[in-house]
Amino acid sequence: MNRFAELIDRLVLTPSRNGKLTLLADYFAAVPDPDRGYALAAITRDLEFNSVKPAMLRGLIAERMDPVLFEYSYDYVGDLAETISLVWPEKSVRANAVPSVSEVVGALQEASRREGPQLVERWLDRMDSSARYALLKLVTGGMRIGVSSRLAKQALANFGNVDVTEIEELWHGLSAPYEPLFAWLEGHTDKPENLAAAPFRPVMLATPLEDEDFPKIEPANYVAEWKWDGIRVQVTAERGVYRLYSRTGDDISATFPDLLEHMNFEGSMDGELLVARHGKEGPRIATFGDLQQRLNRKTVSPKLLRDYPAFVRVYDLLQDGDEDLRGQPFDVRRKRLEAFVAGLEPTRFDVSEMIPFEDWDDLAKHRAAPPHPIVEGVMLKRHDSTYVPGRPKGPWFKWKQDPFVIDAVLMYAQRGHGKRSSFYSDYTFGVWQEEGLVPVGKAYFGFTDEELKQIDKYVRDHTIERFGPVRSVEANAENGLVLEIAFEGLNRSARHKSGVAMRFPRVSRLRWDKPSAEADRLETLENMIEAAERAAG
Incomplete structure (x- = not known):
């Protein structure tokens, strides 16, 4: 736990992205299994303990400190774990009495709701403030330390000298403490087989279109489509598994059951998640505020499903059955996409509209008069562009509306x-x-x-x-x-x-x-x- 505490402290105090990547890679190299794997799961927010909740921690500190004084402290500090770690009464700390990360995880996974707070209480009494902070971040899942799940995966890629897309495609078939993953990254075994059905496929991103780009690109080489103001998602169905991923690979399927029940296909599509209400004239796209009603929900009520129906405006087809289309030119994928979506439920999926244009001035006129207020600009895609993870300069551009x-x-x-x-x-x-x-x-x-x-x-x-x-x-x-x-x-x-x-x-x-x-x-x-x-x- 002390090594993990040191990592968390240094990550919080290190502002640069490269600095955080180095800290994480060094930690993976220095710390053995299974501690490093459980630490990774904590940082990527893939650990959850039902035996300990924030209200229970408040109860523990209320027994040791005047509640009013604690609230004043909490108001000033602004973070529950940090406040408790600072005000918890100090006791003499013995280094060998501090549990490891894996010992904490194992004990809490087996503990009841009565036993969980008792375990945390005993551990807090044995630790200094730095270790207490790390422990509380671990058990509450509140790892707001400036490290995203994507950054942690990049650190793994740096550690193993592999491309981050390999980590992303494997990720949803793995589980903590990720011992086969670390064994591969250290060169001890072959790459783990991707056992996940409906895996995430790293997304391709567009670069902003700048004034200096226009003389360098030929309009005839590009197609244009509207850029909708929603949430970029990947919709994937394979072998009876249905998943909805964010652009960073987070599985958000549970929040959108109304989409999952209409995923009667085998394949993977890239598109924009929106809220759309349907009438005789087709989908009527709602505002981003309506979409926000559906985001980040642990439970979704029937009223939310009825009032804010989820809808995906599809941009690309990445997988059709067993066939990977990402190496095909955009024009080929687009033609396959139109045929693919034609067989899906139209109140849940449709294909993004293309914009015919002759030159940049013509496209600028379209951009200035979009067909809907939820359009935030236009996308440009080369006819021959393959689907490449990351943000390559040239194949795709985004030309957003002026703010x-x-x-x-x-x-x-x-x-x-x-x-x-x-x-x-x-x-x-x-x-x-x-x-x-x-x-x-x-x-x-x-x-x-x-x-x-x-x-x-x-x-x-x-x-x-x-x-x-x-x-x-x-x-x-x-x-x-x-x-x-x-x-x-x-x-x-x-x-x-x-x-x-x-x-x-x-x-x-x-x-x-x-x-x-x-x-x-x-x-x-x-x-x-x-x-x-x-x-x-």
């Missing part, structure tokens, strides 16, 4: 993480309504390092209140910092006081020149939503 832009006023700021931990870098901003400013979003990127220093100084100089790690800054009609905010779309939201939620907001410009009273009003955002709803029918 929406408003002027908002900075209201609150919070410290960042990693290399930004000493700066106020997370910003809540608002727009005007009759009662004053109302928060409409948060942003933490889009500005340069120099601009970050300028905003940080502004926050410190104009703080009027403190709420734990958050500072409230001066923001009124006479004084305030105006931020130009770019975003991809708007949705209605009952969870927000303003009634609106932004999609991908970021700071596009600092408006030191603009008086705060001249920032936008809430009515501006409401009008944007109403215009989109009218266009959507």
Whole structure:
């Protein structure tokens, strides 16, 4: 556990991607089975313990600390595991009394809900604060340490000197502690057989189309199709196994049973997950806000299934029965795709529409007048492009719509993480309504390092209140910092006081020149939503 604790501490404090990859690969090389495998499963969030829940941990600390004082501490720190690890009463620690990762996993997998908290309590008493933090992250599954599942797989690939796509295609046929995987990566055995039915196939991504790209590419070599504002997914059915994967290979099948019941095919398709309601005229694509009602659900009620029906607009065919089509040209795959989807349930699957165009000016006109407000641009794909994992430059381009832009006023700021931990870098901003400013979003990127220093100084100089790690800054009609905010779309939201939620907001410009009273009003955002709803029918 001490080695795992050291890894977690260093990952949290290491901001660079390459630094995290090195830390993980070194850990895999230094730590034996099965500890390294269980640590990997914890980092990729593939471990779950029914015997310990966060409420039980709160109960343990309540026996050792005044609950009000703990809540103040938790409010300041902002992380349950970190707070408990810091305030847990210290006892003398004996190194040989600290369990290994595999011992913790084995004990909790066999423990009841009564026994689980008792085990955690005994372990916490034996550990220092660093090990306590790692233990609590392990048992709660809250590994928010700046390491995605994809990054962990890349670290495995670096460790074994193989391509990450090999790891991704094997992943869903493996289970913790991954001993056959490590044996192969270390050269002791052959590559494990991919035993998973309906495996994930690493996706192909497009590069943004820049102004300098136009003279280098010939329009006649490309086809165009609409880029829909949903969630990129892979829909795969094999040997009676039905899976829906995110673009990073996460299995999200359980959240979308209404799609799985209509996967009466053998193959694998690449497409965009949307919500669509059907009528006589075909599918009516709903807003991204409607799709959000279906995302990240552990359970899906009949009402959600009825009100927000899942739908996939398909882009590509990767596997047709036993035939792998990824090495075929796009035009061949597209023709096969149209025949493939023709036999599927039309209220759940259809094929993305192609856009006929003569030249770039012609395509620009189409891009400027999309057929639906949920279209966020166009895709360009070479006629002869094979389906290559990753983001190769040239075969596919994405030409997104210009973002929406408003002027908002900075209201609150919070410290960042990693290399930004000493700066106020997370910003809540608002727009005007009759009662004053109302928060409409948060942003933490889009500005340069120099601009970050300028905003940080502004926050410190104009703080009027403190709420734990958050500072409230001066923001009124006479004084305030105006931020130009770019975003991809708007949705209605009952969870927000303003009634609106932004999609991908970021700071596009600092408006030191603009008086705060001249920032936008809430009515501006409401009008944007109403215009989109009218266009959507």
